[in-house]
Amino acid sequence: MLLPLAPEPFTVPTDRDMLPSERRQFVQTHRTCVYGYRRRQDGPAMSIVYYVPTDDDELLVSTMAGRGKARAVARDGKVSLCVLDERWPFAYLQVYADAEIEHDHNLIVDVMMAVGDRMSGQPLTDDARPVVEAMAIEENRVVVRCRPYATFAQPPRHLHHNDQDEKITHWVSGTIPWNAPDPT
Template sequence: MLPSERREFVRTHRTCVFGHRRRHDGPAMSVVYYVPTDDDELLVSTMAGRGKGRVVQRDGKVGLCVLDERWPFTYLQVYADAVIERDRDFVIDVMMAVGGRMSGQALGDEARPFVEAMADQEDRVVIRCRPYATFASPPRHLQSNDQEEKISHWLSGGVPWDAADPG
């Protein structure tokens, strides 16, 4: 996958597994919707009291495994520096955008008061993720049980987020 294809994959999808380090045990992971920006940031809405928000304040490094919701299942890992945004209007705008991505259509202005109330009640924040690298693992799928000799595997690799395409 070319660097430009990796960025386009992230821009055109909507769900990811959000992962972060934990002090004990393995990494924490949860499936979330995200909103890409024109500046290639990825915005995630969460409650301030949840682990995602607390860890970002402490650590600032996250991983997002961007998921393709179509078969054959594909994914792309994105490594990002993350910060918490608390500006209420920004938080509500992101929540409105997430609602649109979830439903497949933009939320109307009539939904904003409900979203505002939810943001206040749940103490919502936005995690602003700034990608710095990607890691792609090419998918291999069996279409039937007689393809064993056709399966091939190769190594994957990390690429800086802003890398240029070769040639």
């Protein structure tokens, strides 16, 4: 089941690394990411997309079948989503995922409707569904189903007014498994 847009995004702690459960909550309560995938040549490809989380921890992305995102998943099956905080100071969470392409028409339309909710900040009405269905067909849309397996977190950092008396702390974050338990 697709999760609805969260009323408030998770607030990242500034005095410690995020717990594994907080990393998952961060992903579930945000809506935009930098979607990255390996290219055959050059560096990784990246684009800003809206994503839709599911109740079983998958992240769904709508794209056209002919775009590089879909072609790369068919070729490689590995993607990264750098989930962006929408508040300053800026934090981000890198999600590493196995991905596959879904062609189910109802899922494609459901995801596109949910993306519309996220773009507008409010649910689309049922009147929009036929328009979205037509767009899905015309644009040959598919869904990239991303199954996270690990995350890397970066805490928010900001220097106010170039005041060197303020302490900006840094620590080493690390990549942890997606389903890692919180430390006891």
